Amino acid sequence: MTMLEIRGLRHAYDGRTVLSVPSWDVAAGEASLVLGPSGSGKSTLLNVIAGLATPTEGSVRVGGEEVTRLAPAARDAFRARRVGLVLQTLHLVGVVSVRDNLRLAQRLAGCRVDDGRIDEVLAGLGIAALAGARASRLSVGEAQRVAIARAVVNRPSLLLADEPTSALDDANCARALSLLLDQAAACGATLLVATHDNRIRDRFARRLEL
Amino acid sequence: MSLFRLALAYLASRPLLSALNAAMLALGVATIAFLLLAADQAEERLTRDAKSVDLVVGAKGSPLQLILSTVFHADVPTGNIGLEEARAVQANPMVASATPLALGDSFHGSRIVGTDESFLALHGATVAQGRLFSAEMEAVVGAEVARREGLVVGAKLTGAHGLAEAGPAHGEHPYTVVGILAPTGTVADRLVLTSVESVWHVHEAHAPARPEITALLIRYRTPLAAAMLPRAINATTAMQAASPAYEAARLLDLAGVGVETLRWFAIVLMASAALSLFAALSSALQERRYDLALLRTLGARPASLAALTLAEGVTLLVAGVILGLALGHGAAHALGIWLSHAGSWPLTGLAWAPGEGLLVASVLGAGAFTCLVPALQAYSSDPAALLAKR
Numbered sequence: 008m009t010m011l012e013i014r015g016l017r018h019a020y021d022g023r024t025v026l027s028v029p030s031w032d033v034a035a036g037e038a039s040l041v042l043g044p045s046g047s048g049k050s051t052l053l054n055v056i057a058g059l060a061t062p063t064e065g066s067v068r069v070g071g072e073e074v075t076r077l078a079p080a081a082r083d084a085f086r087a088r089r090v091g092l093v094l095q096t097l098h099l100v101g102v103v104s105v106r107d108n109l110r111l112a113q114r115l116a117g118c119r120v121d122d123g124r125i126d127e128v129l130a131g132l133g134i135a136a137l138a139g140a141r142a143s144r145l146s147v148g149e150a151q152r153v154a155i156a157r158a159v160v161n162r163p164s165l166l167l168a169d170e171p172t173s174a175l176d177d178a179n180c181a182r183a184l185s186l187l188l189d190q191a192a193a194c195g196a197t198l199l200v201a202t203h204d205n206r207i208r209d210r211f212a213r214r215l216e217l
Numbered sequence: 218m219s220l221f222r223l224a225l226a227y228l229a230s231r232p233l234l235s236a237l238n239a240a241m242l243a244l245g246v247a248t249i250a251f252l253l254l255a256a257d258q259a260e261e262r263l264t265r266d267a268k269s270v271d272l273v274v275g276a277k278g279s280p281l282q283l284i285l286s287t288v289f290h291a292d293v294p295t296g297n298i299g300l301e302e303a304r305a306v307q308a309n310p311m312v313a314s315a316t317p318l319a320l321g322d323s324f325h326g327s328r329i330v331g332t333d334e335s336f337l338a339l340h341g342a343t344v345a346q347g348r349l350f351s352a353e354m355e356a357v358v359g360a361e362v363a364r365r366e367g368l369v370v371g372a373k374l375t376g377a378h379g380l381a382e383a384g385p386a387h388g389e390h391p392y393t394v395v396g397i398l399a400p401t402g403t404v405a406d407r408l409v410l411t412s413v414e415s416v417w418h419v420h421e422a423h424a425p426a427r428p429e430i431t432a433l434l435i436r437y438r439t440p441l442a443a444a445m446l447p448r449a450i451n452a453t454t455a456m457q458a459a460s461p462a463y464e465a466a467r468l469l470d471l472a473g474v475g476v477e478t479l480r481w482f483a484i485v486l487m488a489s490a491a492l493s494l495f496a497a498l499s500s501a502l503q504e505r506r507y508d509l510a511l512l513r514t515l516g517a518r519p520a521s522l523a524a525l526t527l528a529e530g531v532t533l534l535v536a537g538v539i540l541g542l543a544l545g546h547g548a549a550h551a552l553g554i555w556l557s558h559a560g561s562w563p564l565t566g567l568a569w570a571p572g573e574g575l576l577v578a579s580v581l582g583a584g585a586f587t588c589l590v591p592a593l594q595a596y597s598s599d600p601a602a603l604l605a606k607r
C-alpha cells in the first residue's frame with residue numbers, strides 16, 4: 008500500500024522555485040531519505056507533506072488523502088492525527104515537564120491523555136526517569152529522545168524528521184537514527200528523514216535526492 | 218495538559234512579571250472598590266440619618282455645621298438658642314413634632330445628647346435592655362457604644378466636654394446607664410442619650426440666665442411647611458433653619474470632587490496596568506513564537522493559540538481583579554474597625570457597592586480587549602516560516 012504519493016509538486020517563494028518533485032511514491036511502513044544540500048527544499052517538502060505549507064502547484068496524497076486541498080482546520084486535524092514531526096531544533100515546550108510535553112501532543116491530537124502510552128514510549132527510548140523533569144533542563148541528547156517520543160506518542164502513520172543527526176557526532180548520529188528507525192517500526196509508521204548528512208545515506212534503501 | 222494549564226505554566230515561568238502585572242491592576246481595582254464602598258456607605262448613611270428630620274433650627278452660623286453637629290453628630294454646634302424661642306417654633310401649627318437637643322459633652326468620642334423620648338421615634342430606636350431615662354443623670358446608650366465600651370445596665374459613665382476624649386471631664390456628675398438601645402443602623406447607635414435637664418445639671422455652674430438648648434429637630438405637618446417655615450425662621454428670628462436633605466446633598470457634592478479625583482487617578486492606574494499587560498503579553502509572545510509554531514506542528518489550530526494567549530492575559534486580569542477587590546474590601550473593613558474604635562462613622566468591607574459589578578465588567582472587558590492584539594498575532598503566526606527562520 009502506498010503511504011505517500013507526490014505528483015508534479017512545485018513550491019516557489021517570490022517567483023523563485025525552491026522545491027520541485029515531479030513524482031515520488033513511498034510505501035507504507037517504509038523508511039526513506041530525502042537528501043540534499045542546505046536550501047534544496049528538504050524542510051519545505053516536509054512542511055508541505057505535513058500540511059504546514061501549501062505548494063504552488065502539484066499533488067501530495069498521504070494515505071490516500073489529498074493534503075493540498077484540505078481546508079486549514081482539516082489540515083491541522085490531519086497533521087495531529089496522522090503525522091509525527093521531529094524538528095531540527097528539537098524544540099520542546101520548556102516551561103513544563105517531559106510528561107506534559109507528551110500529554111500536550113496527545114491533547115492537541117484530540118486523543119485521550121494516556122499516561123500508560125507515555126510511560127511505554129519513554130521507557131522504549133530509555134528516558135523513563137526523565138518523565139517529571141522540566142523540558143528546559145534537558146541535555147541535547149535527552150531533548151532529542153523526548154522530541155522523538157513526542158512525535159511517536161500518538162502512533163502516527165507518517166513520521167517526518169528534519170535534520171535529526173546533522174548536529175551530532177558519529178556515535179550519537181548512529182544512536183539517534185537507530186532510535187528513529189526503531190520507533191517508526193514499533194508504531195508501524197512510514198519514516199521520512201530529510202538531511203544533508205551523507206553519513207546516514209547508506210542506512211536507507213529508498214532515497215529522494217533534491 | 219490542557220492549553221489553560223499551559224497558560225498557567227507560562228505565567229508561572231515569569232513569576233515576578235506576572236505578579237507585578239496583577240499587582241498594578243489590583244491597586245487600581247482596590248482604589249476604585251474602596252472609593253465605591255466608602256462613597257456608597259457614606260451616602261446611604263447620610264441619607265438614612267437625614268431622612269427622619271425635615272428641618273433643624275439652631276443658632277445662626279454655617280448651616281452645614283448645624284446639620285453636621287445635630288443630625289450626624291460629627292461637628293461642634295454653631296451655638297445655643299433660647300428655650301423660649303425654641304418653644305415658639307414648636308408651637309407653630311406647621312410643626313408636627315419638635316425634638317430638643319442639648320449638646321456639649323461626649324463619652325469616649327460618643328456624643329452625649331440631651332433630648333426626650335421623641336428622639337427615639339425619629340430614628341426608629343427601641344430600648345433593648347432596661348428602660349428609658351426618666352430622672353436626671355440617667356442615660357440610655359446606643360448599641361454600638363454599649364458594645365464598644367462594654368456597658369451594661371447599671372454602669373456609670375462620665376462625660377468630657379466637647380467631642381474629643383481629651384476634653385475636661387465632668388467627673389463629679391456621673392451618668393447611670395438605665396437602658397441600652399437595640400441596633401438601628403443610624404446615628405443613634407453611636408450616641409449616649411439623656412434628658413435635657415441632665416445636660417443642664419452637668420453644666421449648671423456655667424448656666425446662662427435663661428435656659429438654652431442647642432437645636433430643635435423638626436418634622437413638618439404639611440409639605441407646604443418646607444416652603445414657608447425655614448424662610449420665616451431665618452427672616453424673623455435670631456435663629457437659623459437648615460434642611461438636612463439639602464445640606465447632606467451639598468456635603469456629598471463637596472466630597473464628590475475629591476472622590477472623583479481619586480477615581481480618575483485609579484482609572485489612570487488601571488490603564489497603565491492594561492498597557493503593561495499588553496507589553497508583557499506581546500513580549501512573551503515574541504519569546505515563545507517557536508513554542509507557538511511547535512504547537513501548530515502538533516495540530517493546534519490558530520484559534521487555540523489565540524485562546525492560549527488570551528487565557529494567559531485573562532488569568533492575570535482575573536487574579537488582579539480578585540486581589541484588588543480583596544484589597545479594597547479589606548482596607549474598607551480595616552478602616553471601619555478603626556473608625557468604630559474611634560466612635561466615628563461605621564464602614565464595612567463585608568458589603569458590595571452597587572457600582573462594583575460594573576467595575577469588574579469594565580476591567581475584564583477592557584483588559585480582554587487589550588489582550589486581543591497579541592492573541593490575534595498568535596492567531597496569524599505562520600509556523601512554517603517561523604521554523605524555517607530558526
